[in-house]
Amino acid sequence: MNREDKIKLREFQKADTERVIQIWLDGNKDAHPFVHKEYWESNFEMVREQLLQAEVFVCSLSGEIQGFMGIVDGYIAGIFVDKKHRSLGIGKRLLEYAKSQYDTLTLNVYRKNNRAAAFYFREGFSLLSEELEEATGEAECTMIWKADNRIKSER
Numbered sequence: 001m002n003r004e005d006k007i008k009l010r011e012f013q014k015a016d017t018e019r020v021i022q023i024w025l026d027g028n029k030d031a032h033p034f035v036h037k038e039y040w041e042s043n044f045e046m047v048r049e050q051l052l053q054a055e056v057f058v059c060s061l062s063g064e065i066q067g068f069m070g071i072v073d074g075y076i077a078g079i080f081v082d083k084k085h086r087s088l089g090i091g092k093r094l095l096e097y098a099k100s101q102y103d104t105l106t107l108n109v110y111r112k113n114n115r116a117a118a119f120y121f122r123e124g125f126s127l128l129s130e131e132l133e134e135a136t137g138e139a140e141c142t143m144i145w146k147a148d149n150r151i152k153s154e155r
Helices: 015-029 035-050 090-101 115-120 147-154
Strands: 008-012 055-061 064-073 075-081 104-110 126-134 139-146
Touching: 008 090, 015 035, 015 055, 015 064, 015 075, 055 090, 064 090, 075 090, 104 115, 115 139, 139 147
Parallel strands: 075 104
Antiparallel strands: 008 055, 055 064, 064 075, 104 139, 126 139
């Protein structure tokens, strides 16, 4: 059994809140050093509340949550993986699930977040637009994936 077989995906439950919100906060601070950490800290409680109202899926490895994805009508609000468990297939597993549920996916990623942007390009997303995010003053890219792109690339 390989490592990806041990990754389990399920719907978020209220009991997951503390672990998920900590992954969100740590992940944002780590992946976005160009955004002041106070920005993430000031949004902490709002995101905690939104988790309970959103469609969220968690991935666990060896029984412990190591990543999650929030998605709303084909818009990926975020994929976050615990720093110690990145590059193990958790983000890919979450994204594969989203691709199985929607024909079109969109998301936003900061231009300076090279690792995340490279991941999404590798997974078949393309750049749709770029604009300045008002709250942070950072360039944010809107990316898109369409199921028909997958079919064409498999031929």
